[in-house]
Amino acid sequence: xxxxxxxxxxxxxxxxxxxxxxxxxxxxxxxxxxxxxxxxxxxxxxxxxxxxxxxxxxxxxxxxxxxxxxxxxxxxxxxxxxxxxxxxxxxxxxxxxxxxxxxxxxxxxxxxxxxxxxxxxxxxxxxxxxxxxxxxxxxxxxx
Numbered sequence: 001x002x003x004x005x006x007x008x009x010x011x012x013x014x015x016x017x018x019x020x021x022x023x024x025x026x027x028x029x030x031x032x033x034x035x036x037x038x039x040x041x042x043x044x045x046x047x048x049x050x051x052x053x054x055x056x057x058x059x060x061x062x063x064x065x066x067x068x069x070x071x072x073x074x075x076x077x078x079x080x081x082x083x084x085x086x087x088x089x090x091x092x093x094x095x096x097x098x099x100x101x102x103x104x105x106x107x108x109x110x111x112x113x114x115x116x117x118x119x120x121x122x123x124x125x126x127x128x129x130x131x132x133x134x135x136x137x138x139x140x141x142x143x
Contacts, residue, residue, distance in 0.1 A: 006115070006118050007043065007131070008032075008035065008042070008119075009121060010050040012136055013051045014054055015027075016032050017065070018059045027136055041073075042112045048078055051066070051069070086104070086107075088107035089104040106128045110129055116133075117133045117134065119136075124138055
């Protein structure tokens with residue numbers, strides 16, 4: 001897995017900063033550290049938008065911290081929305097019965113050429129096209 005890109009879902013970013021998530025925060029932080037060190041992390045603007053809204057509103061992260069966090073993840077060259085991503089999301093909605101927003105996650109991961117999707121919101125081990133889901137709270141990052 002070392003050289004393969006990994007798309008990160010919003011929940012992993014949130015748990016890494018959520019002090020109430022005593023069981024999940026260390027695992028989320030370990031995955032983020034691995035992705036930074038291996039330079040294999042990827043995301044989308046959708047993920048960063050969701051992160052900001054939920055970090056500030058639900059987790060209670062100061063807006064300045066959430067904004068700095070997003071600034072750091074710009075290094076992962078997040079993909080934006082486009083008609084191609086929307087159309088691919090619709091395909092996933094129809095083919096895999098996922099929500100539109102999850103379809104956009106899958107489409108963005110595909111667009112970035114990611115082999116892995118790090119998320120607890122999808123079925124661990126399931127493959128969508130060329131992207132396979134890893135639940136970061138059931139699997140530890142490679143050493």
